Amino acid sequence: MNATSFTALGIEQSLINSLSEYGITEPTPVQAEAIPAILRGADVLARSQTGTGKTLAYLLPILQGIDAGRKAAQKLVIAPTQELAMQIVREGEKYGQDRGIGVLGLIGGAALKRQVEKLKQHPQLIVGTPGRIRELIEIRKLKMHEVNTIVVDEVDQVFQLGGAADVDRILRSALRGRQLVFLSATVSPETAALVKREMNAPVEIGIDPDQSTAKGLEHFYFAGEERDKVETLRRVLRHYNPKKAIVFVNQTETIAEVQAKLNYLGISAEALYADADKLSRSRVLSGFRGGKFKVLVASDVAARGLDIEELEMVVNYDPPADAEHYVHRAGRTGRMGRSGLVLSLVTYRQIFIMNKFAKELGIPLEERRLYGGKVLKPGAAPGGRGQSGTRKSADKGPNAKIAADASGNGSTRDAAAREETRRPSGPGKSKSEPARGGKPPARNDSQRERDRKNKGAPKWLKDKKRP
Template sequence: MTLNFESLGVEQDLLTKLAEHEITQPSPVQAQAIPEILKGRHVMARSQTGTGKTLAYLLPLLQAIAPQKKAVQKMILAPSQELAMQIVREGQRYGEHRGIRVLGLIGGAAIKRQIEKLKDHPQLVVGTPGRVRELIAARKLKMHNITTIVIDEVDQMFQLGGAGDVKNILSAAQRDRQLVFLSATLNDEIQALAKREMNDYAEIGIDPDQKTASGLEHYYFVAEERDKVDMLRRLVRHFNPRKALVFVNTINAIGEIEAKLNHIGLTTASLYGEADKVTRSNVLARFREDKLKVLVASDVAARGLDIEGLEMVIHFDPATDSQAYVHRAGRTGRMGRKGLVVSVVTERETFIMRKFSRELGIHITERTLHGGRVVVPRPGDAKRAPVRPSEARPASDGAENGKAPVRNENGRPGRTAAAGSAPGKKKGAALSKAGKADRERDRKNKGAPRWLKEKGSKPNG
């Protein structure tokens, strides 16, 4: 029997709203989480980005709210302003027809205005932990009627130093409240909190070995540091996505890249933690409405954001670790769609791509732009050793996931350098030679890049 939302216990009016937005079949995380949350059980759910986690908790929350009761009944915590406001929009979209009031309580906004809106008795509040804790301490946000607290992107909450705020919020709520933790990754600290705060919780893990969505293609292009902006321009022009999200590690670079791309005619804006709430909100609105071709951002945009039509993610600077790569990549290829993830790296940063391939178990293959086409580099074109099969499976000559193969300048199917050894040489010898070159380069690159060591230079997300 085909699983549908009705069989999960979702009521008819919500089914109608889902159908209006062409959502008819639940994703795996929705199929597992919705019934458990409707039962009132504690839930700890792990699932890749872009798999529908928001609706997995939002639908049962809205269904359990009593609209006639004028008190805050459900609370959702999110690590960033952007994610919180996105959840507010979804809550309004599916809850307004039920008479449910949804209020966003985020840092950076006027607290007096939020206090005034709390007097209208919203039933669902969505907020960032610092502001929610501030309102609780001021006795403006009452916790005694809250029966469910959802913490979205819980691992990011802890990484950003919000663990203390979260624990204080939980301690202010009733002991019998329901807790729901969701994220793409879970660490020991989060699991310890879950065991301390939850009794008999349902642990949901969707494809724990598959870290990124299956519909993504992962490539990297090598360029000199001084040529990276030009490479970025060429990539956007060549692939011509409906819109692209570019991740950069430092604020100064964000401004420079934004200016250069606008100068060459690519409508571009930037998003980073230090910008004020109104600016960030306006930039995201323009990007959602297709008024921008490119959004250059810090990792503030790497968590939870769902941008319709985002076909391409570009790492102008490599992610700081494999988990950051997962969350950046998860902005595209959401809910089973196709997506392209591209990294622009220098010669000495190529080892990072091999590292991510190993840790995530995904193909991150090198490509180059030649004659207006994207091709597999030929042996001898560069001194870099290819990603070895032991580190990441090489891209096949045939179609992967229904995609057409990449072809070289002669129109023949492209091959990885390791597989394309010179005629007359044994495959084992070619692999051995590549392995020696690879180990030598990793030895030289033993120290992490400078940007990876200088934590203070990263923008605050």
């Protein structure tokens, strides 16, 4: 028997059969360490990178510990965001259905009355966001007297989003001898204090504590001017051509702007807003998962905890606030041992932030530059800046001309026209003096305006630069 098999960890055969239906045959390291401890009822603090299988590490043992014949809430999972909570609900339904376990999601933004009606069906597993769970407890609709295990997933994010008071109130309402399981990619001082105060001899699990991000990730940054960011974003998306990518921005008001510009440039994109209603958010995420568009533009708050299959790339359109936010953004890709790419777009003054993250996280975070459609290391560009190169096939199409111009590869006709306006017409003639027998050359500013139009610049860029 394999020492790291689910059977050896104590998982029952019915759950193992369900796992095999989805191609899961061996536990990940965090699952191998957490499952036995949770099964025996110990309090657990698990620190592991995002995308390493933490959800199943606690979900399998708590599903196994539910008595399906008892119609009462027995296990509670708290998640920081609506999206993560509903992902956990789907996983709970997937593996708990054959065991006759009822699963209910209680999230803010959904109809409270409808949730109260569903609670009357006595689901055994409750998953929700802190505020809504606390609200239902305080109006005495969610009974906690038989809840014997409470899981707080991404506990540091729960605290960052202001859920500390809600979690404390929820813990006060449960049994005194309840089991606590806290999971996170990082452990803040606030989390450590809560562990010390609430847990009884916790089992601490740390998977690769010196490795903050998944091993299958590559980390690069592109430096340039702030005004060129959208074009740089377009070029890296065309070059790497991912099936799906998330673009993170820091300010909510920037989300719509980036989305609109990408769509104008021929890259299908949708926006995810933290304050959007549940139906709008569900529609956008469903479309993204289904491949209806390639790029999801979101803020940290909107995209916390998202688990998207085939997400190959994360782009930091703005630098993350700190190393911890970098870890959570990067954790959206390269999940469960897969490869992934994390790109950051920074100004020259922000390069020090990338160096800081590399040092704090212990990761290779290297600079890359775009030359002639190629992504190269600094100093490796053939012929220097603007040198022509072979473009990747993904850059062919309606935007290929824009890309060529952005790489410094304007048409020969345009280059000749520009050269003609600069060249003296004869010996001793100034640039502004007409050539013998010819018409005076056009003014430089008018010529540049025509050049810009001939190059097919996007309308928003023309408007921005027009005098």
